[in-house]
Amino acid sequence: MSTSIKTLVKDGVWDNNVVLAQMIGLCPAAAVTTSGTNGLGMGLATTAVLVIANVLVALVRNIISPQVRIPVFVVLIASLVTVVDMLLNAWLHELYKVLGLFIALIVVNCAILGRVEAFASKNGVWPAFVDGLAMGLGFTIALTLIGLIREFLGSGTLFAQASQLLGASFAFLEIRVHENGGALLMILPPGAFAVLGFLLAGKRLLDTRGNTA
Template identity: 75%
Template sequence: MSEFYGKLMKDGLWENNVVFSQMLALCPTMAVTTSGTNGLGMGLATTAVLVVSNILVSMIRHTVSSQVRIPVFVVLIATLVTVVDMAMNAWLHELYKVLGLFIALIVVNCAILGRAEAFAVKNGVVASAVDGLAMGLGFTGALTFIGLIREFLGSGTLFAQASNLLGPSFAFLEMKLPGYGGALLMILPPGGFAILGFLLAGKRVMEQRMADKAAAAGEGAPAAA
């Protein structure tokens, strides 16, 4: 059982990552990752919707007929996004103003409906919750990592305005590189596509090297025996 949940986490974080493997949710990935703080906030909001929607879909999977399950899932996801949108407006208003319309657009994030249809409707509540958490954390990690790279290259800062957008307790994250003016291209859309492309290439190279090492180890095992 632990291996099953471990595989779910590995799939969500790396092998089946929403951004780096499935190439989904590229609109918010390109739009909100001008800073690490924006990417972190958007990722956590999406993670909350992913986890709760997976749980609810799993709970009602035997109740809703196959003919109407997609509309039901869409209404369910839209309701959760509305709750998250209102909660962020109430408690994280500065971040809410920065992310703006992209919070509401979580409704059309293909990853959320995709996990509901591909996994939650076929599995139990606990497994669906773990799957949603893994996919959400993988998405959050991707957005935050891209945002940090773009922010660092574009303005020479890391998690700038974290205390204003997320709260004073996050002030320790804020860093600035003295004497570096930044490259404006990195916080513009072309910079986002360039960073994503380099990261995708790097992931492919890492996966190929890991596959080569595994193949070499498999070939060497019989000889050693």
């Protein structure tokens, strides 16, 4: 199976985007995206787990029997998530306090099990690595986008507390757009679904326009 890198990346970021096309992993996509920084942090953590899980599964894909593959995948992913969880707790403690529970929940993020099952268990190490990266990138973009829109509408800021995630040199990202507070609803769960719905509609619109043009 020879899939070019370009196809893989295009697939992961746009055509087959985890959130905007496959519509899996919606739990973190809705729950943590109250700000752009949270979305970015969650996306990056998930990407890290996804890449390593993909590579590991691609490595061991020929020695595990099909009957027990799901438990093996789950154990692998769970170990990885535990490692990421501890790393974040140690080095990005502020972000960890925000994302806290949801880091542990990366284990049950269907996006990861989905890619491992659908792609890494049938492909070599290198394509699996690229696929994990591309899918993770698409996931991160989607989450950051949702987070930014909700943050902008809900609290009038962009990338609040970004310096805690990326270091003090990224403090310039933190923008306060308006002082009016904003619509509380966008920060609450319904806001996530509304924004996600409009993004899905927007992507479909772009796709259909592209096809007919």
